[in-house]
Amino acid sequence: MIKPVALYGCEIWGTLTARIQDKNKHLYDIFKEWEAESLNIKFCKYLLEAGKKSTNIAIISELGRYPMYFSIIQNILLYWHRLQSSPESSLLHKAYTENINLNQGNINCWYKNVIYYSKKINLSLPECKTYKNTFLKKQVKKHLKKHFLQYWKMKREEGLESGKLTTYFMFKENFIMEKYMYIKSHKIRKSICRFRISAHDLRIEKGRYESVKNNAGQRIPLDRNKRICLMCNQNNIEDEYHFLTECPLYTEERDKFFRDISLLNKNFILLSKGDKFLWLMSNEDNLIITKLSEYLVKAFKIRHNAMSFHK
Ligand SMILES: [Zn+2]
Numbered sequence: 001m002i003k004p005v006a007l008y009g010c011e012i013w014g015t016l017t018a019r020i021q022d023k024n025k026h027l028y029d030i031f032k033e034w035e036a037e038s039l040n041i042k043f044c045k046y047l048l049e050a051g052k053k054s055t056n057i058a059i060i061s062e063l064g065r066y067p068m069y070f071s072i073i074q075n076i077l078l079y080w081h082r083l084q085s086s087p088e089s090s091l092l093h094k095a096y097t098e099n100i101n102l103n104q105g106n107i108n109c110w111y112k113n114v115i116y117y118s119k120k121i122n123l124s125l126p127e128c129k130t131y132k133n134t135f136l137k138k139q140v141k142k143h144l145k146k147h148f149l150q151y152w153k154m155k156r157e158e159g160l161e162s163g164k165l166t167t168y169f170m171f172k173e174n175f176i177m178e179k180y181m182y183i184k185s186h187k188i189r190k191s192i193c194r195f196r197i198s199a200h201d202l203r204i205e206k207g208r209y210e211s212v213k214n215n216a217g218q219r220i221p222l223d224r225n226k227r228i229c230l231m232c233n234q235n236n237i238e239d240e241y242h243f244l245t246e247c248p249l250y251t252e253e254r255d256k257f258f259r260d261i262s263l264l265n266k267n268f269i270l271l272s273k274g275d276k277f278l279w280l281m282s283n284e285d286n287l288i289i290t291k292l293s294e295y296l297v298k299a300f301k302i303r304h305n306a307m308s309f310h311k
Helices: 002-006 027-031 035-048 056-063 069-084 091-104 110-120 125-129 133-161 166-171 186-196 203-209 240-245 248-264 273-281 286-310
Strands: 211-213 219-221
Touching (some): 027 069, 027 133, 035 056, 035 186, 056 186, 069 110, 069 125, 069 133, 091 110, 110 125, 166 273, 240 248, 240 273, 240 286, 248 286
Antiparallel strands (some): 211 219
């Protein structure tokens, strides 16, 4: 319902040069500031109840939902296809020919950006002329996907090195909709999603808002490796791994949770802590996802109560 309204006329406004500030950027980075993409992200966050501050790339990755620019570029190229094959005597075709002339004179115009988009996704326009409409649609989609997934893999590699999504990308290996999205209970989906994408209150996340003074006396966010768990005295970073596998505050709940999981998979208990974490976070079994969600809800409640006690 909303998509056709949001994209109405995109064959034209999607090529406006003023909107494409830096042509060297990846298409995702060009379009991410546009209204259509903001709307898409807003909708996804609402759907996942993930909170406004959650990371956009993690949000679309959990849903395996491709950015809106896919539809914009597809519409532009299909419109181009229609124009170039329209009868030469028609007004539309004359306008199209005029655009080709402008482009040959190196003047910024609609056609110049059609070429730009097709080159970006490695699609040959002369070849596209020989395609039928439906085949062109498929080809554009295929090229857009390939182009985007290369970018996503690069972001994943960078994310594994450092930043907010380091843990996330350890268990998120592919851009596909996660199986837990099909679970009916929105409570389960919400708790799993928030934990996976770091939209939670653990210090690894909230610590970014704790400012400390550096040697020059300036206030800077607390370093990631100094976001130590305040719920125990293990001197470990309070991240998803610590919360799920080692913080003693939740030992009772965790022991029960791990016992339940061992009944479902007897090899679980033999895994190392690191492997237990990855196995649980990437698990696609509804029963195990449900058990994980129950642990998360209970443990976060214990943490919340402990926090109020400390206050
Ligand atoms: Zn702890």
